[in-house]
Amino acid sequence: MTMNSTTILNLALSVVLAPLLPGVINRTKAFFAGRKGPPLLQLYYDLWKLLHKGAVYSRTTSWVFRLGPALGLAAVLTALLIVPTGGGSSLLGFDGDLILLAGLFGLMRFITVLAALDTGSAFEGMGASREVTFSALAEPAFLLGLAALAKLTGSLSLTGIFGGLTVESWWSAAPELALVAAAMFLVFLVENARIPVDDPNTHLELTMIHEVMVLDHGGPDFAFILYGAALKMWVMGMILVQIVLPAHSGTWLVDLAVLLAGLLSLGVAVGTVESTMARLRMVRVPQLLVTAGALSVVALVLVLRRPV
Amino acid sequence: MNEPIDGLMVLLVLLNLWLLASSRLIACTRIVAAEGIALGLLPLLLSWDQGISGRLWFIAAASVIIRGVIFPQLLLKALRQANVQREVEPFVGYSLSIVIGVLTLAISFWLISRLPLPETPHLALLLPVALSTILIGLFVIISRKIAINQVLGYLVMENGIYVLGLALVKEIPALVELGVLLDAFVGVFVMTIATYHISREFEHLDADQLDSLKG
Numbered sequence: 001m002t003m004n005s006t007t008i009l010n011l012a013l014s015v016v017l018a019p020l021l022p023g024v025i026n027r028t029k030a031f032f033a034g035r036k037g038p039p040l041l042q043l044y045y046d047l048w049k050l051l052h053k054g055a056v057y058s059r060t061t062s063w064v065f066r067l068g069p070a071l072g073l074a075a076v077l078t079a080l081l082i083v084p085t086g087g088g089s090s091l092l093g094f095d096g097d098l099i100l101l102a103g104l105f106g107l108m109r110f111i112t113v114l115a116a117l118d119t120g121s122a123f124e125g126m127g128a129s130r131e132v133t134f135s136a137l138a139e140p141a142f143l144l145g146l147a148a149l150a151k152l153t154g155s156l157s158l159t160g161i162f163g164g165l166t167v168e169s170w171w172s173a174a175p176e177l178a179l180v181a182a183a184m185f186l187v188f189l190v191e192n193a194r195i196p197v198d199d200p201n202t203h204l205e206l207t208m209i210h211e212v213m214v215l216d217h218g219g220p221d222f223a224f225i226l227y228g229a230a231l232k233m234w235v236m237g238m239i240l241v242q243i244v245l246p247a248h249s250g251t252w253l254v255d256l257a258v259l260l261a262g263l264l265s266l267g268v269a270v271g272t273v274e275s276t277m278a279r280l281r282m283v284r285v286p287q288l289l290v291t292a293g294a295l296s297v298v299a300l301v302l303v304l305r306r307p308v
Numbered sequence: 309m310n311e312p313i314d315g316l317m318v319l320l321v322l323l324n325l326w327l328l329a330s331s332r333l334i335a336c337t338r339i340v341a342a343e344g345i346a347l348g349l350l351p352l353l354l355s356w357d358q359g360i361s362g363r364l365w366f367i368a369a370a371s372v373i374i375r376g377v378i379f380p381q382l383l384l385k386a387l388r389q390a391n392v393q394r395e396v397e398p399f400v401g402y403s404l405s406i407v408i409g410v411l412t413l414a415i416s417f418w419l420i421s422r423l424p425l426p427e428t429p430h431l432a433l434l435l436p437v438a439l440s441t442i443l444i445g446l447f448v449i450i451s452r453k454i455a456i457n458q459v460l461g462y463l464v465m466e467n468g469i470y471v472l473g474l475a476l477v478k479e480i481p482a483l484v485e486l487g488v489l490l491d492a493f494v495g496v497f498v499m500t501i502a503t504y505h506i507s508r509e510f511e512h513l514d515a516d517q518l519d520s521l522k523g
Binding site for chain 1: 325433
């Protein structure tokens with residue numbers, strides 16, 4: 001019972017704190033650029049403002065366009081329910097839920113792409129095409145990385161995987177875990193449309209991927225999309241943090257503190273990457289993704305040859 | 309002492325993949341140099357438990373200096389003299405190269421698991437990684453245009469054979485080891501001179517065009 005109540009508390013914290021992560025990234029970028037930067041809570045203000053606006057719908061759009069943001073947010077909220085938070089278990093964990101996790105991210109992407117295509121704008125169609133191309137390469141890296149972890153811990157559920165990873169795992173299987181963590185970091189950058197794959201600040205049609213697909217959404221719809229993106233970043237961040245910092249002290253507060261500290265450092269790390277790197281040329285992005293996939297496969301091969 | 313050896317082997321795998329993915333000749337040369345330095349440390353790690361003799365220190369030092377410093381210097385000098393363009397110009401794209409590199413690794417693991425070999429714990433990673441390094445070296449030789457890459461591929465293959473030898477033979481006599489290093493040194497030396505002459509004669513280093521040579 002206590003296990004469940006702390007899990008629910010963790011989930012509530014995730015839902016509330018998720019928009020902080022983009023704020024941390026933006027503050028880090030502002031620090032590198034020597035600017036003051038937007039407030040840490042900027043995304044909360046944006047969401048508040050957007051939720052109080054009305055939405056404008058183009059006459060060429062259909063119900064698909066209106067469904068997109070809501071279904072996307074629903075998918076990522078469901079994903080939050082199956083990813084364990086900070087040393088605990090997830091609320092709805094079951095064997096094989098890692099496939100569902102990839103599927104939910106896929107569903108979110110799919111409905112965003114459909115909504116973008118529904119506008120009939122060639123510009124949004126281009127963004128959709130890019131998004132689908134890159135995510136088709138990112139998904140194998142993600143799933144194979146999770147498969148390596150599943151084999152390593154001998155469990156098929158995310159709860160079992162992250163419960164099975166301990167600090168000792170880093171002693172016995174450091175190369176494998178480091179490879180998976182590196183692959184997951186690359187997938188994290190791709191899936192959340194960060195530099196070096198996509199530039200979240202750009203509004204040039206040559207460079208946009210994710211941003212271009214949501215141009216026609218406004219008001220509460222756009223708030224859903226922004227919040228869904230922040231939550232997705234939070235969920236993927238939790239996966240990455242629990243690979244790198246597998247804390248199971250048994251004390252709820254310590255585990256939560258480790259998770260939050262990990263997410264904070266992840267935000268700083270992403271901000272640092274964005275400040276020190278240029279966006280890759282579009283044709284080089286698949287190569288980066290294939291590299292991420294290769295890292296996952298190498299990790300999987302290394303895990304497979306381990307004596308059970 | 310298995311974890312550092314495993315780490316070194318994974319590092320070798322990653323360097324191999326990086327070599328397949330990088331588009332600049334100078335970067336490739338540096339990667340092969342890094343491989344050489346990493347492999348120079350391997351005999352030290354392998355016999356860490358038994359204690360390291362002065363002979364072993366000497367071999368390791370010679371290996372690091374020749375593979376990590378002299379080879380890259382020779383190659384960079386050849387690059388400057390030949391005045392070639394800095395791109396690798398592969399026949400096979402970079403992404404596909406990485407995929408093939410990973411495939412060779414998987415095939416090597418499968419092959420080694422089927423070979424009847426003496427069971428020793430530290431062999432677990434050494435043999436398959438050695439085999440995949442040899443295969444990747446071969447792949448670099450056949451898949452790149454500029455002649456310097458053939459030297460790099462040869463060096464990667466040599467690295468792989470070196471690891472294979474270390475894994476199978478308990479202790480390689482210093483004389484044999486130095487003989488191999490000398491051979492490789494002469495090989496690289498001759499090849500860099502050859503690339504220089506090729507570039508002087510034909511004003512390019514395109515190995516593909518050697519096909520059209522007539523006797």
